[in-house]
Amino acid sequence: MIKANNPKLQSWLDIPEGSDFPIQNIPFGIFKTKKQAPRVCTRIGDHVVDLAKMNDLGFFEGIDLPKNTLRNQYLNDFMALGKSTTRAVRDRISDLFNKRLRKWNAKEKADQFLHKVESVNMLLPVQVRDYTDFYSSIEHAKNVGAMFRDPKNALLPNWRHLPVGYHGRASSIIVSGTPIHRPKGQSKAKDATKPSFGPSRLLDFELEMAFVIGKSTELGDTVSTSKAEDYIFGMMLFNDWSARDIQAWEYVPLGPFLGKSFASTVSPWVVTLDAIDPFRVKGPKQSPKVLPYLEYEGDKNYDLNLSVDILPEEGKGKTVCQSNFKFMYWNMCQQLAHHTINGCNLNVGDMCASGTISGKNKNSYGSMLEITWRGSKPVTMPDGSERKFINDGDTVLMKGWCEKDGVRIGFGEASGKVLPVK
Amino acid sequence: MIKANNPKLQSWLDIPEGSDFPIQNIPFGIFKTKKQAPRVCTRIGDHVVDLAKMNDLGFFEGIDLPKNTLRNQYLNDFMALGKSTTRAVRDRISDLFNKRLRKWNAKEKADQFLHKVESVNMLLPVQVRDYTDFYSSIEHAKNVGAMFRDPKNALLPNWRHLPVGYHGRASSIIVSGTPIHRPKGQSKAKDATKPSFGPSRLLDFELEMAFVIGKSTELGDTVSTSKAEDYIFGMMLFNDWSARDIQAWEYVPLGPFLGKSFASTVSPWVVTLDAIDPFRVKGPKQSPKVLPYLEYEGDKNYDLNLSVDILPEEGKGKTVCQSNFKFMYWNMCQQLAHHTINGCNLNVGDMCASGTISGKNKNSYGSMLEITWRGSKPVTMPDGSERKFINDGDTVLMKGWCEKDGVRIGFGEASGKVLPVK
Numbered sequence: 105m106i107k108a109n110n111p112k113l114q115s116w117l118d119i120p121e122g123s124d125f126p127i128q129n130i131p132f133g134i135f136k137t138k139k140q141a142p143r144v145c146t147r148i149g150d151h152v153v154d155l156a157k158m159n160d161l162g163f164f165e166g167i168d169l170p171k172n173t174l175r176n177q178y179l180n181d182f183m184a185l186g187k188s189t190t191r192a193v194r195d196r197i198s199d200l201f202n203k204r205l206r207k208w209n210a211k212e213k214a215d216q217f218l219h220k221v222e223s224v225n226m227l228l229p230v231q232v233r234d235y236t237d238f239y240s241s242i243e244h245a246k247n248v249g250a251m252f253r254d255p256k257n258a259l260l261p262n263w264r265h266l267p268v269g270y271h272g273r274a275s276s277i278i279v280s281g282t283p284i285h286r287p288k289g290q291s292k293a294k295d296a297t298k299p300s301f302g303p304s305r306l307l308d309f310e311l312e313m314a315f316v317i318g319k320s321t322e323l324g325d326t327v328s329t330s331k332a333e334d335y336i337f338g339m340m341l342f343n344d345w346s347a348r349d350i351q352a353w354e355y356v357p358l359g360p361f362l363g364k365s366f367a368s369t370v371s372p373w374v375v376t377l378d379a380i381d382p383f384r385v386k387g388p389k390q391s392p393k394v395l396p397y398l399e400y401e402g403d404k405n406y407d408l409n410l411s412v413d414i415l416p417e418e419g420k421g422k423t424v425c426q427s428n429f430k431f432m433y434w435n436m437c438q439q440l441a442h443h444t445i446n447g448c449n450l451n452v453g454d455m456c457a458s459g460t461i462s463g464k465n466k467n468s469y470g471s472m473l474e475i476t477w478r479g480s481k482p483v484t485m486p487d488g489s490e491r492k493f494i495n496d497g498d499t500v501l502m503k504g505w506c507e508k509d510g511v512r513i514g515f516g517e518a519s520g521k522v523l524p525v526k
Numbered sequence: 527m528i529k530a531n532n533p534k535l536q537s538w539l540d541i542p543e544g545s546d547f548p549i550q551n552i553p554f555g556i557f558k559t560k561k562q563a564p565r566v567c568t569r570i571g572d573h574v575v576d577l578a579k580m581n582d583l584g585f586f587e588g589i590d591l592p593k594n595t596l597r598n599q600y601l602n603d604f605m606a607l608g609k610s611t612t613r614a615v616r617d618r619i620s621d622l623f624n625k626r627l628r629k630w631n632a633k634e635k636a637d638q639f640l641h642k643v644e645s646v647n648m649l650l651p652v653q654v655r656d657y658t659d660f661y662s663s664i665e666h667a668k669n670v671g672a673m674f675r676d677p678k679n680a681l682l683p684n685w686r687h688l689p690v691g692y693h694g695r696a697s698s699i700i701v702s703g704t705p706i707h708r709p710k711g712q713s714k715a716k717d718a719t720k721p722s723f724g725p726s727r728l729l730d731f732e733l734e735m736a737f738v739i740g741k742s743t744e745l746g747d748t749v750s751t752s753k754a755e756d757y758i759f760g761m762m763l764f765n766d767w768s769a770r771d772i773q774a775w776e777y778v779p780l781g782p783f784l785g786k787s788f789a790s791t792v793s794p795w796v797v798t799l800d801a802i803d804p805f806r807v808k809g810p811k812q813s814p815k816v817l818p819y820l821e822y823e824g825d826k827n828y829d830l831n832l833s834v835d836i837l838p839e840e841g842k843g844k845t846v847c848q849s850n851f852k853f854m855y856w857n858m859c860q861q862l863a864h865h866t867i868n869g870c871n872l873n874v875g876d877m878c879a880s881g882t883i884s885g886k887n888k889n890s891y892g893s894m895l896e897i898t899w900r901g902s903k904p905v906t907m908p909d910g911s912e913r914k915f916i917n918d919g920d921t922v923l924m925k926g927w928c929e930k931d932g933v934r935i936g937f938g939e940a941s942g943k944v945l946p947v948k
Binding site: 274276362365367395 | 709721781
């Protein structure tokens with residue numbers, strides 16, 4: 105257990121109650137200001153902490169941190185330093201902000217490296233190399249299978265034997281707060297003889313978590329479930345925006361393409377696996393027994409609360425989903441062991457998303473497709489209007505947090521507003 | 527028409543007859559030597575030409591070429607300079623090597639920038655950002671549909687309305703000459719009740735061409751068919767290695783994943799669209815009429831011969847496929863217009879492959895799956911042995927070339943040897 109996880113730690117910095125970012129979290133991100141180029145930062149309470157400046161001031165003395173890794177548009181070079189270094193940075197930050205220690209006099213120089221979060225721009229923290237999307241929630245897979253195929257055989261034969269996944273588009277992964285335009289494309293109505301072209305009518309979100317690769321492999325290498333966590337630097341909230349009408353027409357036989365590639369929204373903070381370590385829980389029992397390369401030991405799921413709100417342009421919003429990452433049938437270690445079993449190599453900056461995270465209860469379904477059951481049961485908003493899918497002007501807001509023994513480790517927000525078709 | 531395309535051009539450098547690389551070609555690549563870090567180069571005849579050194583010697587005077595774009599591990603920065611610059615470089619090289627001009631005295635300094643091709647290592651020329659694989663040969667799609675579904679309804683309903691494509695794995699794209707290990711993974715025999723694990727038994731190639739993006743777009747932008755060629759820097763040979771047994775078990779419902787992501791082999795030379803401009807031909811008639819955003823004007827296919835040889839570890843090889851890029855139903859401009867119609871953004875270094883290029887005749891089928899019709903009609907090799915798919919020790923060698931009026935513009939080779947499972 106690293107020091108930063110101590111629930112008794114308190115900071116000299118004022119941290120609002122219920123903040124996602126106590127000094128037990130210490131996530132990593134990239135910020136810029138009007139005057140200043142992008143830099144690596146962390147967040148404590150309502151402050152963004154400039155780690156490049158702290159390094160200049162000598163606070164990371166004894167840790168081998170090449171300057172350009174912190175004055176950087178992306179976290180990739182920082183992550184590539186390895187967990188022994190990035191852990192040392194996290195522990196040092198914890199000490200520097202610790203109320204009881206104060207031995208480096210960080211508080212006295214705080215105005216040089218602290219920024220109010222409202223005063224900076226948070227950027228996409230990772231240069232995403234390859235992006236893979238899994239499909240690892242059994243409730244989601246069953247819901248989709250029941251809707252589009254056969255409720256009695258909702259799962260396809262391979263589903264319980266391997267974590268089904270597919271390659272996604274990396275270029276269109278954007279940071280929370282970036283608006284998206286409703287995509288246009290081809291779709292075909294059930295009774296039409298040919299497809300038509302226009303704005304998507306069935307724009308949806310998918311509530312997911314993503315993990316980021318911090319250690320590369322060579323082509324031909326495999327990563328076992330027991331070693332997988334060495335390769336996972338941390339996690340983010342992930343909204344896998346989906347245009348259901350475009351997807352339905354295009355996806356046979358080679359999978360989703362333009363129905364997904366117009367945008368995916370991630371939260372700006374990469375929360376380390378170390379930070380959420382105290383929240384490990386057992387995953388669901390897997391039956392039938394998996395093949396040996398997918399077996400694992402220990403608790404690999406996390407009790408991580410998730411929520412989705414729809415916020416209309418005017419009036420009150422509504423929470424449409426409350427789910428939990430612990431529902432995942434396939435865990436991240438299994439996903440990574442499967443991903444590499446054929447020798448596929450990993451790069452620092454690869455991102456793997458979980459697939460929609462749905463639970464058993466209807467209020468835990470992670471997409472409008474499931475929540476409204478293909479639009480047949482619309483959601484009523486506080487102003488009386490209905491939503492089958494997402495309207496122009498709506499903002500979709502995702503949040504995630506672990507909470508136990510008075511400590512809350514949060515992921516911040518993945519938020520995106522839908523603008524009309526461009 | 528740019529100057530380099532003049533069929534009458536002759537070089538002072540000795541170019542072997544039948545070479546893929548006359549001074550009408552001037553492709554771009556990356557090489558290194560034992561003493562020297564990676565640099566941008568071109569190839570003329572059997573010589574690799576060090577463009578960084580030529581720049582040092584002042585041969586590109588008047589062209590704005592930042593030094594670091596040529597001393598570089600990848601072509602991305604060079605391509606990003608834009609076609610007006612990269613065309614100027616191509617034209618200048620053509621002049622410098624022109625027998626009649628010789629005004630810059632290039633020949634006199636040739637020993638400073640020429641290397642025998644055998645004496646250098648050719649590297650992967652592009653840092654591949656996103657990689658997309660299309661499925662645009664109608665003969666291939668029909669063959670696969672007939673084999674796995676219904677010969678009478680071999681094409682799925684969407685196939686003639688849009689260029690079906692999916693995202694592929696960028697990290698495992700490797701340069702010609704790099705051996706690959708036979709992948710292992712899950713597969714399920716037809717009569718088995720559960721999957722088994724082991725080396726792929728059905729390792730296949732797919733004969734494809736890939737194009738490389740040289741100009742980026744912003745999220746939300748679209749690229750019309752008439753502008754698409756501005757974004758395509760050039761083309762390469764592409765072997766989309768496929769493990770048919772892994773693919774068959776995993777690919778429903780989200781498409782190919784581990785059956786493809788273990789390796790894809792590209793040729794080391796990016797041949798510019800300018801170089802193959804004289805070889806434009808009409809594409810097949812498209813029926814039914816496509817939607818307006820997929821309509822195009824002019825000749826967008828290319829008469830580009832393709833071949834595949836299987837070379838066993840010992841004994842003679844055999845040409846198992848002779849195909850042509852002109853067979854493509856969907857052309858590159860349509861693929862790119864479709865790819866971006868939802869606002870998906872492009873990065874310099876994105877790669878789009880055509881999908882397997884099969885013709886109508888059996889000797890033009892672009893994969894062993896089709897050539898041997900799922901293994902039912904094995905190929906007999908010169909030593910009497912049979913091939914249903916690719917054996918350990920076999921090298922798969924792809925070649926491509928345009929030829930007309932005594933000028934041959936070739937793509938070199940995409941070659942890869944299959945080693946036993948690691």
